[in-house]
Amino acid sequence: MVLRRGVVCPFCGCLCDDLEVEVEDGRIVSTKNACPVSRSKFLSHAEDRARPMVGGREVSVEEAIEEAARILREADFPLIYGLSSTESDAQRMAVRLAELTGASLDNTSSTCHGPTVLAAQECGAVKCTLGEVKNRADLIVFWGCNPAEAHIRHPIRYSITPAGMYRQGKKERFVVHVDVRETRTSKMVNQFVKVQMGRDYELLSALRAAVRGYEVKEAAGVPGEVIKGLAERMKGCRFGIIFFGMGLTMSRGKNLNIDAALRLVRDLNEHTKFLIMPMRGHFNVSGANEVLTWLTGYPFALNFSRGYPVYNPGEFSAVDLLSREECDAALILASDPAAHFPAAAVRHLASIPTVVIDPKVSLTSKLARVVIPSAIAGIECEGTAYRMDGVPLRLKRIVDSPYLPDREILERIIERVGG
Amino acid sequence: MEVLLNTGRTVDQGVSMERGKTSQEYFEKVAVAFLHPEDAKELGVGEGQAVRLTTEFGSVVLRCSLGNTERGSVFVPMGPWANALTSALTEGTGMPSLKGLRAKIEAVPGGKPTTLEELLRSWRGRSGSA
Incomplete structure (x- = not known):
């Protein structure tokens, strides 16, 4: 029996690094x-591991890699998508492959915090690390997110109950949850504020008005006195933070909701120290944004068909490319769009030659022409991942694996494509 | 009955996803529509019975579960069943509309939830590929 300590979890953007x-x-x-x-x-x-396949027939890994390279070589307008549940060297290789094949390149942030990136590019974001939150924050606001179900140890490690340097446990923090429904997270907080579905922008704007001293009445189903009380609490704290999730990015308004939240935080910094952080889902989706940005200048939704990177969410984002039936081949790395994209996009994915690189049987692998099984980053191979606050952490190899890491599979495809 | 559709993560969805998306456990935890008990009563459905959710983008049959949502809204865990109902329109952002869609819900007496195989067939339908 071997006990491995200080293991980093490769599931969500918390990257908890205290596992045994x-x-x-x-x-x-x-x-x-x-x-x-x-x-x-x-x-x-x-369990449920993928097998190397071409056209529904089990083949050798080399044969699957050869067929993947052929598909990408022959495609006129391929899409490379995913990248968020793997480590950063594999992400780097995906950029290289996209450049070589003139592909569109997108990561899963386009369907999680892409709107956050768009808003931050417009007006900036006041950011910090989770360590600063743990040590200093006395007001925590969870908005449109449910950490009790999606980032399960976030409350105990960073935001509600940890013993920080200057804040000890829940008694020295005030925690607010703003959401369209009461969830398990609501039961962990001091105040729950119910916003009507699709009206977060209205409530954020009313809060901005209240912070500036204007009289506000009911907004998005929230009484004026509640809005005023929350605004005063935000202005009066020593170190406040908003953690937000898909409740803002996926609902009506999308990037405009985030824009309103970022500007609210900017306004609050005229009164106190206030910050904001997206609750990132896949364990290395932050890394996908980081790696693409330092290699191409852009975080997601880009295209190399002109020989240089062109950025345009809405045009080169995966859901748009697929639902408009524009791409003629796809390579899906470490994600499962068939499980998580609208059906209109999935139907096109099923109709084109698709390559899937994934450790497990996924729904996309059920539709794919080529399946290449890979090692699980953080369990079967090492690598680097970026936590939701942008801090890079080293993933460990816990057990040996007969499967190749994603980065090696991509390297072999690149060799055959002609890189 | 007209409702607003909300989708998102749950612990059960996450745990069963890691066991395998083709597992029976994933089907049981994700092919679910969470209704407010009063709405369920008005529809005449109880825990475990079948309901059909329909939007302008698609339609699926799910297992009804009581609680965990507000009146007039339905929560479906993220996954292929939820996304049979969602819109691919991104309004220039790249982000599809996955929350707050208008939907119709109705009881399906004696019905069974849409299976994964049925979803796969519907995706392959146009091309017959894969």
């Missing part, structure tokens, strides 16, 4: 400090 994992005879047998989803990921890592 027991390995016996090359198999993970138990975990400590892991949330239920993380535990499931570690203990189920050997």
Whole structure:
């Protein structure tokens, strides 16, 4: 029995780095400090593994790689998508492959915090690390997110109950949850504010008005006195932060909701220290944005068909390219768009030659022409991942694997494409 | 009954996804529509019974579960069943409209939730590929 300490969890953007994992005879047998989803990921890592396939027939990995390269070589307008559940060297290789093949390149942020990126490019964002939140924040606002179900250890490690340097436990923090419905997160906070679905922009704008001293009445179903009280609490705290999620990015308004939230935080900094942070989902979706930005200048939704990167969300984002039926081939890396894209986009994905690189059987792999199984980053191979606050952490290899890491598979495809 | 459709993550969705998206557990935890008990009563459905959700983008049959939502809205865990109902329109952002869609919900007496195989067939339908 081998006990591995200080293991980084490769599930969500929290990248909890205090896990302990027991390995016996090359198999993970138990975990400590892991949330239920993380535990499931570690203990189920050997289950439901993908096999190398071409056209529904099992083949060698080399044969699958050869066919993947042929598809990309022959495509006129390929799409490379995913990247967020793998490590940053693989993301780097995906950029290289996109450049070589003149592909469109997008990562899963286009369907999670892409609108956050768009808004931050317009007006900037006041940011910090999770360590600063843990040590200093006395007001935490969760808006349109549900960490109790999606970022399960966030409240105990960073935001509600941790013993920080200057803030100790829940009694020295005030926690607010703004959402369209009461969830498990609502039960952990001091105040729940129910906003009507699709009207977050209105409430954020009313809060901005209240912060500036204007009289506000009811907005988005929230009484004027509640808005005024929240505005005063925000202005009066020592160190406040808004954590926000898909409730803002996916609902009506999208990037405009985030724009309003970023500007609210900017206004609050005339009164106190206030910050904002997106709750990033996939464990290295932040890394996908970072790596694409430092290699191309753009974080997602770009295209190389002119020989240089062109950025245009709405045109080169995966859902748009697929639902408009523009791309004629796709390589999907470390994500499962068939499970998480609208059906109109999935139907086109099913109609074109698609290559999937994934450790597990995914719904996209069920539709793909080529499937290449890979090692699980953070369990079966090492690498770097970026936490939701942009801090890079080193993922460990916990067990040996017969599968190639994503980066090596991409390198082999690049060799065959002609890189 | 007209409702607003909300989609998102749940612990059960995350745990079962890591066990495998083709697993029975994933089907049981994700092919679900969470209704307010009063809405369910008005529809005449109980826990575990089948309901059909329809938007202008698609239609699926799901298992009804009570609670965990507001009156007049339905919550479906993120996944292929939810996305059979969502819009691919991104309004120039890249982000499809996955929350707050208008939907119609109705009871399906004796019905069964749409299976993963049925969804896969519907995606392949146009081309017959894969």
